[in-house]
Amino acid sequence: MCYIAILENYSLFCSGIKSVLEDTGECDIVFESKTISDFLNKLKANKPDIIIIDIIHCLDEGISTIKKIRRKTSRTPILLVVSTDYSDFFEEYISLGVNGFVFNDSEAENLSHAIKSLKNGEDHFPPRVWQLLKRYLQTKKINATYEDKKILTNRELTILKLFCKGYTYKEIGAKLNISPRTVESHKKNIQTKISVRSTAEMVEFAYQNNLH
Structure with a gap:
């Protein structure tokens, strides 16, 4: 059994995640929270195998949220629910220790596959993540290079x-x-x-x- 903790501001969205995971018969939701403060309090008394965060509904693109969670647990795998609009932050998410992404328009089986990968100690970054990240890094490099003209x-x-x-x-x-x-x-x-x-x-x- 894989024990899951969910940070999600919208109950309806969270219900969808719970439904998918519980249908597998291999996951148990140990707790869910709508705020980071409540999540961190519950994290003190529970040790989930995987943390799922709906990054789309977090403040500051979820950067501070991830940092706060990582201060409490540096090893628990973190899976982010993201959209393509957040591709500019993929590099930073990974550098903060995020272990996988699932897009909000993905099929249910993608979420199940992501959970299995993280449970087995593997990361889960779909091909679309690398495509978007590559495009961002190329643009970033060109912009940085463009700034060089000033020197x-x-x-x-x-x-x-x-x-x-x-x-x-x-x-x-x-x-x-x-x-x-x-x-x-x-x-x-x-x-x-x-x-x-x-x-x-x-x-x-x-x-x-x-x-x-």
């Missing part, structure tokens, strides 16, 4: 744009009245600041960030 000096930005136009060291030096060696030095500084290794990557960075 380039005006001279470096000018040189970067000239490289994008296909000018050589010598031609850039002539245009800016500096030596090719100085151009090369500026290029190395640019590459270090934006974390690229080649001219091609440098030019690609410029086009991605509209600096050409």
Whole structure:
């Protein structure tokens, strides 16, 4: 038997979760709470095998809720009920020690499968989680990279744009009245600041960030 604790603000939604779990004949709901304070109080007297949190109805995307629970129990697996709207927080949820996600539009069998995975000591992150997380991380990387332009000096930005136009060291030096060696030095500084290794990557960075 797997003992479950549920944190859910809406009784109707909670009833749906309970119904699915109880129908398996393998789960027992040891307690349920609508508030984090009540949940933590009940957690003192009960030791569930798995904690289910409906993150959609929590304040601050559930971050503080997860932190408070993790302070009380660092090992009990946590399963979050999420929606795709929360994909920007998937990375943080995982870093806080969440062990699995179930989407609110999932079939009942997905919840049962998630419970079995966590009970067996495995994590449960459906393919859709990784797809959404990958998209978020790629966007995050591009945005972070875009901010790097702020650390380039005006001279470096000018040189970067000239490289994008296909000018050589010598031609850039002539245009800016500096030596090719100085151009090369500026290029190395640019590459270090934006974390690229080649001219091609440098030019690609410029086009991605509209600096050409």
